[in-house]
């Protein structure tokens with residue numbers, strides 16, 4: 001790999017796109033180099049489940065032709081990785097599960113089609129927790145993913161492969177999906193910027209549904225500007241997704257360098273259970289924002305703590321309904337069975353892993369006659385209450401600053417036998433998911449063990465531009481970011 005290509009792949013996506021647009025480098029050469037790195041990242045970290053081949057080179061050559069014809073492409077020739085629960089035409093989708101068998105989608109998810117239209121080249125599909133259910137990538141049917149900061153640790157989940165690939169410099173940008181925190185948590189564990197958009201901002205067409213009232217695709221990047229470029233490209237109304245928000249993509253770039261002067265930053269008083277290094281990163285971030293002209297607003301929102309319980313009930317209920325389609329009859333894997341009922345039973349028994357089965361059981365129970373009022377409906381009331389509380393909070397402040405995760409990445413295997421303690425890892429990310437609000441995970445330094453710790457910025461609906469501007473300010477104040485020890489070269 002020539003030095004120029006290596007430097008471009010190590011740098012920001014916007015720099016790479018500028019070089020391709022100026023025809024200083026060919027997108028096809030960048031794609032070739034990124035494919036090599038993706039292959040290594042599959043071997044070293046298990047980040048990829050599928051690495052593209054000649055198809056990616058051809059797609060990149062097409063980008064070169066479009067650039068030569070004078071087309072302005074905001075992400076010209078940027079190689080990206082896509083979480084394996086999001087469809088890329090012609091590449092297998094497994095969603096980290098055996099239940100889909102050898103399914104190859106005939107068309108791109110809308111968000112992928114839009115990234116391609118902006119000049120991106122998909123170099124592979126990344127590992128994830130099975131069907132998006134998990135916080136560590138350990139529930140994937142195809143093995144765990146290693147964190148490039150410390151390969152014995154989890155990368156976070158469920159978009160763990162996407163985060164590991166970006167952190168290790170295999171690609172500058174990746175697509176993840178966030179139901180209860182699956183973009184933000186891996187971003188925090190791998191030292192990246194990760195965006196969960198306002199619900200409906202990004203079309204859900206072509207995502208393998210987990211919990212339809214929560215699922216959103218969002219970018220993982222090493223730089224705030226790259227996350228803004230990617231989100232802008234992915235966003236916008238989609239006539240084929242009835243829950244997509246009307247209107248064109250929001251402008252996320254023109255206010256990116258606006259700074260934080262005059263901003264009211266809400267800070268929760270409750271830091272119970274937060275690792276001291278994560279708490280220290282949070283206070284350092286708050287002080288930094290204050291020194292740049294923001295004012296800090298102390299807030300009490302005790303009901304946010306109910307978010308985990310409400311989220312895991314509602315998300316499981318929606319999953320149990322969404323996953324009913326995987327029956328071995330219509331598509332995907334099929335196990336042998338004596339008669340139709342036995343075929344469905346055998347297919348689902350063999351095709352789903354333990355965590356997915358746990359959710360299907362929990363969700364079916366929460367929706368069943370006699371229990372629905374006590375569980376599902378009560379959880380829905382908590383959801384509404386949390387949305388109202390956050391709405392109220394956003395009258396007193398412009399955004400809420402919190403940790404993204406209670407602590408840094410933990411060792412692979414440490415919590416896999418204890419689902420409850422894993423679910424609690426999501427305590428800071430689920431409130432925005434329940435309320436349909438945008439939230440951005442931003443790196444906030446390293447722990448004493450030299451593992452990334454992140455902070456989360458959550459705002460009212462449609463506040464992505466503001467949140468990314470704050471992320472950009474934090475990044476500028478922090479200076480150049482150290483690379484993880486285990487980068488791919």
Ligand code: GLN
Nearest residue numbers: 132133134179180181182
């Ligand atoms: N960790 C959460 C869960 O397991 C969130 C997953 C996600 O956002 N896809 O449900």
